[in-house]
Amino acid sequence: MQKQRVLTGITTTGTPHLGNYVGAIRPAIAASQSADIDSYLFLADYHALIKCQDPQHVHQSTREIAATWLALGLDPQKTHFYRQSDVPQIPELMWVLTCLTAKGLMNRAHAYKAAVQANEEAGEDPDFGVTMGLYSYPVLMAADILMFNAHKVPVGKDQIQHVEMARDIAQRFNHHFGEVFTLPEAVVDDVAVLSGLDGRKMSKSYGNTIPLFDTPKKLQKSINKIKTNLLEPGDPKDPDDSVVFEFWQAFANEEQVAYMREQYASGIAWGQAKKELFALIDEELAPARERYNELMQDIGYIENQLQLGAERARDEASVTIEKVRRAVGIHKMI
Numbered sequence: 001m002q003k004q005r006v007l008t009g010i011t012t013t014g015t016p017h018l019g020n021y022v023g024a025i026r027p028a029i030a031a032s033q034s035a036d037i038d039s040y041l042f043l044a045d046y047h048a049l050i051k052c053q054d055p056q057h058v059h060q061s062t063r064e065i066a067a068t069w070l071a072l073g074l075d076p077q078k079t080h081f082y083r084q085s086d087v088p089q090i091p092e093l094m095w096v097l098t099c100l101t102a103k104g105l106m107n108r109a110h111a112y113k114a115a116v117q118a119n120e121e122a123g124e125d126p127d128f129g130v131t132m133g134l135y136s137y138p139v140l141m142a143a144d145i146l147m148f149n150a151h152k153v154p155v156g157k158d159q160i161q162h163v164e165m166a167r168d169i170a171q172r173f174n175h176h177f178g179e180v181f182t183l184p185e186a187v188v189d190d191v192a193v194l195s196g197l198d199g200r201k202m203s204k205s206y207g208n209t210i211p212l213f214d215t216p217k218k219l220q221k222s223i224n225k226i227k228t229n230l231l232e233p234g235d236p237k238d239p240d241d242s243v244v245f246e247f248w249q250a251f252a253n254e255e256q257v258a259y260m261r262e263q264y265a266s267g268i269a270w271g272q273a274k275k276e277l278f279a280l281i282d283e284e285l286a287p288a289r290e291r292y293n294e295l296m297q298d299i300g301y302i303e304n305q306l307q308l309g310a311e312r313a314r315d316e317a318s319v320t321i322e323k324v325r326r327a328v329g330i331h332k333m334i
């Protein structure tokens with residue numbers, strides 16, 4: 001039986017935070033170790049340009065994200081680990097897909113609609129500040145996915161629509177030009193959305209994140225800032241209404257979860273709960289943090305791994321793009 005191909009991309013803007021770790025990185029690395037899947041994980045640096053025009057930032061973030069995944073145990077022998085921009089067949093495929101994607105479909109994309117709505121509310125022209133990159137974002141994402149004939153695409157809720165669009169586009173291509181693409185499916189793991197310091201979803205855009213590989217001291221400081229209520233030491237506390245407990249659950253085993261529930265019931269002080277939380281998180285992250293710091297000093301190694309991944313990805317991509325070109329009538333005369 002053919003292995004399930006699971007593919008996901010990470011946009012290279014920003015520094016990985018605990019929310020990324022719990023919600024995406026940790027499960028993806030665990031999944032990539034499974035013998036019955038074929039995993040593709042790539043740095044979506046062309047996607048980064050849509051949100052960010054600061055070259056230094058895009059470059060630094062690419063480095064940090066690559067080092068993070070490698071430090072956390074991603075095995076580039078088992079996973080296709082590559083940079084989107086190292087596979088020129090992806091933007092090439094994007095153009096072909098662009099030519100058969102209905103403009104009306106793109107008009108319905110959430111990210112574009114949100115930008116238009118914000119403009120309308122501000123009394124601006126509806127398309128103020130909207131680039132063709134933002135508008136065509138889902139087509140580039142479709143090219144990422146269809147290029148490797150992914151079956152499953154693990155994403156956050158905000159990306160489901162994009163995967164569905166990729167599926168629509170694939171269907172349209174196959175219908176028109178013959179079966180070339182696998183129809184992808186979004187997989188959403190909805191247990192693991194971590195709150196941020198202020199209780200809203202942890203996200204760079206809310207400024208409420210805890211960077212994954214901060215020094216232990218900074219990690220402790222951030223944990224101390226997690227929002228709590230005014231209950232005093234000795235007052236019983238509700239674990240299910242506590243961001244500190246939510247973090248605890250994200251890192252603890254079953255036994256530790258039961259232990260902390262008891263502590264809440266018997267009125268653990270917030271300071272103490274945070275102290276124990278820091279120790280728990282630090283224990284899980286410390287070895288990877290050390291490797292991360294080493295890797296950030298050894299960029300040659302990271303680049304090398306990415307190059308190896310890119311070669312394998314290009315080998316596959318060149319087969320698919322050849323099929324695509326033939327299908328649409330672009331190929332040599334003889």
Ligand code: TRP
Pocket residue numbers: 007008009010011044047140141144145153154155159
């Ligand atoms: N757009 C995705 C995000 O912002 C990242 C991404 C780019 C992606 N290409 C992809 C995810 C292909 C899955 C598949 O999270």
